[in-house]
Amino acid sequence: MEARVYRSTGSWYLVKHPEWGFGQARMKGRFKIDDISSTNPVAVGDLVSVEREVGSEGNWLITDIHKRRNYVNRRAPAQRLRHHIVAANLDQSLLVATLRDPRTSQGFVDRFLTACEAYHIPAAIVVNKCDAFRAKEEERFKAWENMFSDIGYPVFRTSGVTGEGIAELKSWLAGRVTLVSGHSGVGKSTLINLLLPNLSLRTREVSGWSGKGLHTTTFAEMFDLPDGGALIDTPGIREFGLVDIDAGELSHYFPDLRSRLGGCQFNDCRHLDEPGCAIKAAVERGEIHLERYISYCTILESLESGD
Numbered sequence: 222m223e224a225r226v227y228r229s230t231g232s233w234y235l236v237k238h239p240e241w242g243f244g245q246a247r248m249k250g251r252f253k254i255d256d257i258s259s260t261n262p263v264a265v266g267d268l269v270s271v272e273r274e275v276g277s278e279g280n281w282l283i284t285d286i287h288k289r290r291n292y293v294n295r296r297a298p299a300q301r302l303r304h305h306i307v308a309a310n311l312d313q314s315l316l317v318a319t320l321r322d323p324r325t326s327q328g329f330v331d332r333f334l335t336a337c338e339a340y341h342i343p344a345a346i347v348v349n350k351c352d353a354f355r356a357k358e359e360e361r362f363k364a365w366e367n368m369f370s371d372i373g374y375p376v377f378r379t380s381g382v383t384g385e386g387i388a389e390l391k392s393w394l395a396g397r398v399t400l401v402s403g404h405s406g407v408g409k410s411t412l413i414n415l416l417l418p419n420l421s422l423r424t425r426e427v428s429g430w431s432g433k434g435l436h437t438t439t440f441a442e443m444f445d446l447p448d449g450g451a452l453i454d455t456p457g458i459r460e461f462g463l464v465d466i467d468a469g470e471l472s473h474y475f476p477d478l479r480s481r482l483g484g485c486q487f488n489d490c491r492h493l494d495e496p497g498c499a500i501k502a503a504v505e506r507g508e509i510h511l512e513r514y515i516s517y518c519t520i521l522e523s524l525e526s527g528d
């Protein structure tokens with residue numbers, strides 16, 4: 222019978238079996254791993270075969286990893302040639318962003334959305350800490366809301382302090398397995414705490430937030446939602462290192478560019494300074510948001526330089 226991985230700490234895994242419930246498991250010694258370039262061959266959300274470990278109290282062995290329906294991969298921060306499977310077998314993903322303390326840049330949002338498009342995982346954005354919005358953040362929120370919902374990404378506005386927007390978010394999450402991602406300190410664990418009343422995830426004291434370097438959540442972990450579906454809390458990430466994406470395919474992962482690609486004069490148009498480019502023309506007419514086009518160019522450059 223299949224068990225699902227709820228937490229992975231490197232050598233031990235918390236898994237849930239439909240009959241046995243939760244248990245601690247480790248990988249069976251000799252084990253064929255196809256995915257040798259990954260820093261974590263078993264990821265949260267993976268479906269695995271387990272058996273009871275002989276001679277050990279209540280521990281299980283993972284004997285097989287089942288084929289993933291999908292996954293999100295990012296470049297391993299410390300080992301640039303390897304990748305890290307953020308989570309597997311997802312229905313959707315949620316990027317938690319904040320406009321200050323810390324500030325999430327549009328470039329970061331667009332990189333995350335690009336990765337979700339590449340892995341065919343529907344994505345939404347939640348802008349948290351709306352209790353701390355000043356006029357400037359209100360304006361920025363409205364601009365993001367218009368731009369991203371135009372492209373087809375739902376945008377939520379929440380506060381982990383006042384509870385604003387939690388009900389709307391709840392209905393979007395219901396019954397689905399959602400990856401929750403974003404910079405450190407944006408309030409991922411705080412929001413998950415609110416969505417799961419019986420859980421008390423570790424979050425950082427407000428006074429302890431120094432802006433950089435401190436991560437409260439250190440392992441990805443999945444939590445069942447009371448009415449079906451689950452949330453996967455993840456440690457904050459500073460940047461989303463894209464893997465598995467060819468520069469030539471990048472424009473396909475921007476839905477706002479994708480719909481116009483047929484209009485370019487050249488099949489292999491990079492949409493930079495080629496003649497007859499439908500993308501640049503649409504940017505000039507204001508039909509594609511300039512910020513999105515800038516993100517496209519920045520990501521293209523980083524892919525082409527292998528950065």
Ligand SMILES: Nc1nc2c(ncn2[C@@H]2O[C@H](COP(=O)(O)OP(=O)(O)OP(=O)(O)O)[C@@H](O)[C@H]2O)c(=O)[nH]1
Binds near residue numbers: 350403407408439
């Ligand atoms: N003002 C305000 N503070 C918030 C809100 N949500 C979370 N915080 C605070 O922001 C800090 C970081 O919250 P966490 O939930 O730990 O952030 P995280 O995204 O899980 O961070 P990592 O686990 O490091 O990735 C804590 O001090 C929270 O109390 C919010 O909506 N408004």
Ligand SMILES: [Mg+2]
Binds near residue numbers: 423
């Ligand atoms: Mg956290």
Ligand SMILES: [Zn+2]
Binds near residue numbers: 495
């Ligand atoms: Zn073009």
